[in-house]
Amino acid sequence: MDRHSPALTLLRRTSLSAAAFFFAVFFLWPISTVITRGVFVDGTLDLSSLTRLLSNSGLRRVIVFTFLQASVSTLGALVLGIPGAYAFSRLAFRGRAGVLALLTLPFVLPTVVVGSAFVALLGENGPLGGLHLNGSLAAIVLAQICFNYAVVVRSVGSQWAHIDHSAAQASRTLGAGPARTWLRVTLPSIKPSIVSSALIVFLFCFTSFGLILILGGPGTATIETEIYRATMQSLDLRTAAALSILQILVVGGVILSGMRAGRVDGRSPRWRPSGSGLLKLNSKRSLVLTANLLVVVLLVGAPLGVLISRSFTTSSGLGLNWYRSLGELGSTGLAETPLKALSNSLTFAAVATFIAVPLGLIIALAVTVKGGQTISARFMERAVMLPLGVSAVTLGLGYLLTLDTPPLDLRTSWWLIPIAQAIVATPFVVRIAVPIIASTDQRLRDAAALLGARPSRVWRSVDLPVIRSAVATGAGFAFAISLGEFGATAFIVRPETTTLPIAIYRLLGRPGETNFGAAMASAVLLMSATAAILILLDRDSLGSRS
């Protein structure tokens, strides 16, 4: 942006102040209130609620189980994901793009959809219902692996495809066999992405809420679900706040250690500008590829396939009964029909997108000004990532605790839902927009200026087209994230403003074939809507690239 034009500078400062104010009111205030509520009683510091987390055996079990399920899921995602990264990023085979899209699908789908898919697969009457896994640690771990498999495959795979493969070849010419070469040369080169994806997966599993609420059973409560239960059922806000503080501390610790692990030093592997050659299939590699394809089919294909098939399966054979029932209240016990919930979801997601995109863009522009090298730019870039470190559940709890007094008594207002969703989505918009905007070649600006363009013209002809593509991509993601948001919405939703993810969760919790069928059909509908947005987005970003 033109730094010399006073009008533009004023505009930038005003918009930045507005963005900061929005974040202060709808993020910092609620979260700091949660923390205060946890450690202060009547204005005096009281840490008894925190110590109770360790002394109370029930809460201790919750904490231990949270770590246990997150660790086991992370380990599982790595064990399956690292071979997948090799197979899908290094081997040449037809349909690679399709396989990558399929395995990424669960990650971009709302957690409620993935949860429903595993209920369809493992629950009563499901094809694997006989294993009685529903409600067990195994069910949770399987769903978490399904959800996070793509994180490992894509992040490790992209580094694996780009490392300097001649180092491995050099090792072979120096007498090291394949195994030794892998351990001593390849593994150290891909270690950064293994560590960072492990941390990300751990974080997702640790703060996972929807999946556990849907798939968990007795004894599978985690910190997140316990915050929800303490708030909604026991009305024990002090315990909920204490759990939130613990959650923030753990997440903060993981993010800090991730930043330390990911710090670029001289020893980090050299990246090639483009992936150097895929490996041709031979008999050994075909075997590896087949095994990994099988993992994708079982882990991703099976649950989603069963979800779709069960949405069409009625007691009298295949049919559209469950889809037809989405417009009726029937015995659902909901205040709104699932179709109305879908329309609510679409409206809220649109509003949230309209908030998140300008917000994210203002921050991204501020962050990238002067190449992002100023102290304030770096501070802002970190600060805006804070919502990623606080679970949506904590945010929801914060809204309940704070936004109850005029002029900000928003608890009964539907506005609160898109605002919460926007706070969750904004960091993603920033993350998407910053590299796009930063990628603008300074030489293009210089060339435009040398050709006689005034600063505003330079901005219009060089920066604006780039920003436009950032807006399109950011908007798509913000919409998809808002559409599937579950954690924060669960706290602030009211019967008449039910969103589709919440409706699915409620339907799954009710007895009867009709409710189950309606949940399946709703989940397929939500999956289709999300997939459609992402396909559009993909086409759009491909188009702008070409």
Added chain:
Amino acid sequence: MTLRLRNLSLSYGDVPAISGVDLEITQGTTLAVLGASGSGKSTLLRAVAGLEPSRGEILWGDEPLHRLPTHRRGVGFVFQDHALFPQRNVLENVRFGLEMPHYNRTDAAKRASALLDRVGLAGFEERETHELSGGERQRVALARALAPAPRVLLLDEPYGALDRELRERLMLDVREILRESGVTVIHVTHDHDEAFALGDEVAILHDGRISQCAPPSEVWGHPCDLATARFLGHTSSLHAEKVRAEGSSSSSGLNLTTALGDFAIPYENAPSNGSFDTECCVTWRPESLRAESLNGSTEGGAPLDQRGRPLLRVFGTVMECSFRHGHYLLSLETAAGRVEGISRESVPRDQRLTLALNLDEVRAYAL
């Protein structure tokens, strides 16, 4: 011992990268393989190292190396971009090959240090590889490849990324180090100077096939076919017809009729002494066609240069003139079309010029 490649071929899909390569390299000597980009140079080395599956035989004496996996072939490789291990410092890089189970580990550090000393990097042991300059990286890569005492060392355009002065210095250093180590070397490059300076023999690789393999002076002086001649700088060529030598002919040699006139060249300036059919192509390097005053003493007969070598008068119009090492390179329009020659002085465009073609340096090839 001799390293022998027999009928070595390698294809990428349906595209052959090298086909039917036959080469013999005597132990302790260097074979420089010269070829243009895409001629299959790197592929040849990768096939010898076993980094790509190939057909044909690779023999060290009688030992079939082609049946062994890469890590058992005892073949060292210096990669074009060095391929240093980023997670290891300089010493750890050089020591890597000595950490294999069959080496005595106690000697490893000593040998690695000695090699670093030999390549002029004593004191660099603890440096990280990203701190090194291009030349230093190159030396580390060489020391690392030499550490496990390979039988054969493969150098893939090792000086490609270095500036001229550094390259010249390093080339001589490396040649000395390789001679001392007694290793057999295949050195591939696209750089003529490098190949002819470093190779005990030079092989020309063209479209994945070896067209010629001989000592440097032989290859330079007698390119074996038209493509090789062009690759080695014979930029001018013109169509010629062979005149059957009559008994009465006074000239000894291959009599040719061209658009530039009739002349004779020595029989040995054509492969198989010119045993081709009537038509052929004559070629020369720009240095063979000079804009110089002709020896006036030969009025009537064929002109001769100061050393008495036969010359041909060529008339041309200068189309382009550009300065090259110590002379001007001329592009001339002649009766036989565009040819290249040289001049000591700059010549303006469109100037008519008389030049002398040194017929001893003209080559003739079958079409």
